[in-house]
Amino acid sequence: MEELIQVKELCKTFKLSAKQQKLEKTKEKTKVAVDGLSFTAYKGEVFGLLGPNGAGKTTTLRMLATLIRPDSGDALLDGVSVTKDPETVRSRIGFLTSELKLEDFFSPNYLFQFFASLYGVPQDKALARREELFSRFGIDRFAEVKVGDLSTGMKQKVSLVISLVHDPDIIIFDEPTNGLDVLTAKVVTDFLLDLRAQGKTILLSTHIFSLIEKICDRVGIMISGKMAVCDTLEKICGGKSLEDRFFEVYREKAGDLE
Amino acid sequence: MNNMLVIIKKELARFFGDKRLVFTTAIMPGLLIFLMYTLMGEGLMREFTTEEDYIAKAYVRNMPAELESSLKELPVEWEIWDGGNPASDQVLQEIAEGERDGLLVFPDRFMQDMLAYEAGQGEAPNVEIYYNSEESNSGAFRSAAVRFLDQLEESVANKFDINRGEGSLGDYDRVSEQSVMGQLLAGLLPMLIMTFIFSGCTAVAPESIAGEKERGTIATLLVTPMKRSALALGKIVSLSVIALLAGLSSFLGTILSLPKLMTDEVDFGAASYTALDYGLLFAVILSTVLVTVAVISLISAGAKSVKEASTAIAPFLSVIVIVSLLPLFHLGGGGKVADLIPLYNSVMTMNGIFSFESSVSDVVITVLVNFAAAGILGGILTKMFSSEKVMFNR
Ligand SMILES: Nc1ncnc2c1ncn2[C@@H]1O[C@H](COP(=O)(O)OP(=O)(O)OP(=O)(O)O)[C@@H](O)[C@H]1O
Ligand SMILES: [Mg+2]
Numbered sequence: 288m289e290e291l292i293q294v295k296e297l298c299k300t301f302k303l304s305a306k307q308q309k310l311e312k313t314k315e316k317t318k319v320a321v322d323g324l325s326f327t328a329y330k331g332e333v334f335g336l337l338g339p340n341g342a343g344k345t346t347t348l349r350m351l352a353t354l355i356r357p358d359s360g361d362a363l364l365d366g367v368s369v370t371k372d373p374e375t376v377r378s379r380i381g382f383l384t385s386e387l388k389l390e391d392f393f394s395p396n397y398l399f400q401f402f403a404s405l406y407g408v409p410q411d412k413a414l415a416r417r418e419e420l421f422s423r424f425g426i427d428r429f430a431e432v433k434v435g436d437l438s439t440g441m442k443q444k445v446s447l448v449i450s451l452v453h454d455p456d457i458i459i460f461d462e463p464t465n466g467l468d469v470l471t472a473k474v475v476t477d478f479l480l481d482l483r484a485q486g487k488t489i490l491l492s493t494h495i496f497s498l499i500e501k502i503c504d505r506v507g508i509m510i511s512g513k514m515a516v517c518d519t520l521e522k523i524c525g526g527k528s529l530e531d532r533f534f535e536v537y538r539e540k541a542g543d544l545e
Numbered sequence: 546m547n548n549m550l551v552i553i554k555k556e557l558a559r560f561f562g563d564k565r566l567v568f569t570t571a572i573m574p575g576l577l578i579f580l581m582y583t584l585m586g587e588g589l590m591r592e593f594t595t596e597e598d599y600i601a602k603a604y605v606r607n608m609p610a611e612l613e614s615s616l617k618e619l620p621v622e623w624e625i626w627d628g629g630n631p632a633s634d635q636v637l638q639e640i641a642e643g644e645r646d647g648l649l650v651f652p653d654r655f656m657q658d659m660l661a662y663e664a665g666q667g668e669a670p671n672v673e674i675y676y677n678s679e680e681s682n683s684g685a686f687r688s689a690a691v692r693f694l695d696q697l698e699e700s701v702a703n704k705f706d707i708n709r710g711e712g713s714l715g716d717y718d719r720v721s722e723q724s725v726m727g728q729l730l731a732g733l734l735p736m737l738i739m740t741f742i743f744s745g746c747t748a749v750a751p752e753s754i755a756g757e758k759e760r761g762t763i764a765t766l767l768v769t770p771m772k773r774s775a776l777a778l779g780k781i782v783s784l785s786v787i788a789l790l791a792g793l794s795s796f797l798g799t800i801l802s803l804p805k806l807m808t809d810e811v812d813f814g815a816a817s818y819t820a821l822d823y824g825l826l827f828a829v830i831l832s833t834v835l836v837t838v839a840v841i842s843l844i845s846a847g848a849k850s851v852k853e854a855s856t857a858i859a860p861f862l863s864v865i866v867i868v869s870l871l872p873l874f875h876l877g878g879g880g881k882v883a884d885l886i887p888l889y890n891s892v893m894t895m896n897g898i899f900s901f902e903s904s905v906s907d908v909v910i911t912v913l914v915n916f917a918a919a920g921i922l923g924g925i926l927t928k929m930f931s932s933e934k935v936m937f938n939r
Binding site for chain 1: 547548551555558559562563757760761762764765766767768769770771772933936937
């Protein structure tokens with residue numbers, strides 16, 4: 288199997304400002320968010336990063352999307368290093384988190400065209416892709432409505448569609464169903480399964496067990512910036528529910544930490 | 546390059562697509578300045594003048610038959626008053642209350658006494674003008690009457706003239722019109738222009754950079770393969786275009802209302818500037834806008850929110866105002882060294898252009914220095930856009 292995402296010994300430490308120290312209730316001046324993380328995702332699979340709040344999932348995905356630089360370690364996406372060639376990495380992946388917002392002033396049509404230009408998608412391809420994705424997500428009826436006037440769910444769908452304008456082979460989603468109602472969440476998860484069927488590689492993060500159980504082939508459980516376990520869903524669960532297994536792992540690791 | 550154009554197009558679409566934004570940044574400042582200055586100017590004038598076609602209503606006593614026709618040519622509706630002298634309380638009351646604009650009293654046998662009078666021998670006949678200095682119409686009546694009587698006096702006893710035909714024929718005042726106007730404008734306009742440029746820039750740059758950062762829309766741009774330099778330059782260029790429009794609007798508002806503000810006394814000398822002067826001025830303004838936008842963009846990129854950016858920009862305005870005021874107080878020299886300091890060189894060069902003392906080489910150096918400064922600042926902005934500390938600090 289082709290290793291499309293190879294994460295090697297990633298580390299990221301944040302300096303904490305006085306304000307952040309108060310928020311985190313700590314006297315430490317630094318926070319180790321990701322601590323020597325390694326894992327591999329294979330072509331055509333859905334890989335889920337599972338972990339509690341603050342485990343370092345978002346930080347990891349941001350490093351893979353080249354928004355922030357690792358302190359040490361590296362990751363290869365489709366063989367391209369995030370530290371050495373971030374621009375190429377960005378052109379090969381689709382990255383979506385709820386922190387990436389679209390300008391309220393513009394319509395989905397305009398924004399799709401705008402991002403298509405930035406990703407260098409040829410005009411005719413962009414049009415065909417817009418046609419297909421807009422109708423799939425029901426955006427076509429709102430194509431000329433300003434993003435600011437759309438509902439939260441519709442905004443999320445537009446964001447998702449726009450993060451995929453360039454039809455990337457690697458798709459990285461941070462909390463893909465956060466803040467969506469069950470109907471919209473299902474549209475999104477179905478779409479992710481479709482993408483997998485097309486041979487795309489998907490890396491997602493979540494703390495929702497059912498989402499992992501529904502769509503992930505392999506899972507990595509992250510605790511305090513480290514990979515606790517990483518394997519196929521069946522092997523991790525070993526007959527138990529994912530939730531039960533998670534608590535077992537968590538107790539083990541948290542015990543280690545104390 | 547291509548992506549830079551995409552960014553520029555988007556920024557301009559954002560601006561021009563928003564009617565309210567266009568109105569508040571590109572139209573309103575000029576309009577407000579124009580209205581304010583025009584009203585101020587008119588208010589000033591109304592204090593001192595009357596409406597052009599006002600016909601005063603006044604009494605006249607003993608109007609000499611010889612003067613009747615020329616008196617009737619004045620914009621005055623005369624009513625004969627044949628009471629005695631001094632004037633009755635009734636008439637003076639009317640003038641005090643503004644119902645009448647005045648009373649002109651010729652002494653008995655005015656024409657004979659006046660023509661017979663020899664200078665220095667006894668008392669000359671006295672003409673009395675009653676008026677009310679608080680009423681501008683009454684004041685105008687008085688001036689008209691005085692002017693008429695002065696002319697009469699001159700024509701009766703004309704011994705010599707001074708500067709005959711001044712205004713219509715010869716130009717006795719040898720001061721050049723250019724230098725008077727130039728000095729006034731040279732002192733004031735650079736400051737006005739600098740503040741207009743500044744306000745144009747602050748109207749758009751913090752919103753477009755700190756605002757996008759605050760709202761999380763710039764992060765969406767940063768995950769695209771676009772080069773950070775394309776984003777930085779695209780922002781600077783498009784914001785400069787918009788700031789230039791906003792500055793231009795304020796500038797036009799001022800230029801168009803200045804003549805009204807200065808009344809007729811000061812002939813607005815804009816006509817004395819050549820096309821070259823205007824061209825040089827435009828080049829200086831353009832390069833100044835670029836530097837100003839770049840500085841404000843940098844400050845905005847460092848700020849967490851639009852509010853924080855606006856606060857951080859305030860000191861920069863003080864610097865600009867102080868620097869712009871230097872020429873007004875004849876402080877700060879021009880010369881080659883001054884040309885090398887961005888923004889300060891703009892002020893000095895504009896001062897030079899307005900006072901007709903500019904040299905093309907000064908302008909060229911200024912423009913080049915400013916472009917270089919904008920380029921360096923653009924490089925720093927690129928670095929900031931690439932820095933996770935700047936873009937994603939919490
Ligand atoms: N820019 C930053 N500055 C300081 N600390 C940060 C920064 N970003 C993240 N952290 C800290 O690093 C740790 C990991 O954060 P991260 O957002 O990666 O967790 P997560 O697994 O995504 O959690 P969640 O499920 O809540 O989204 C947290 O303690 C967080 O407070
Ligand atoms: Mg997270």
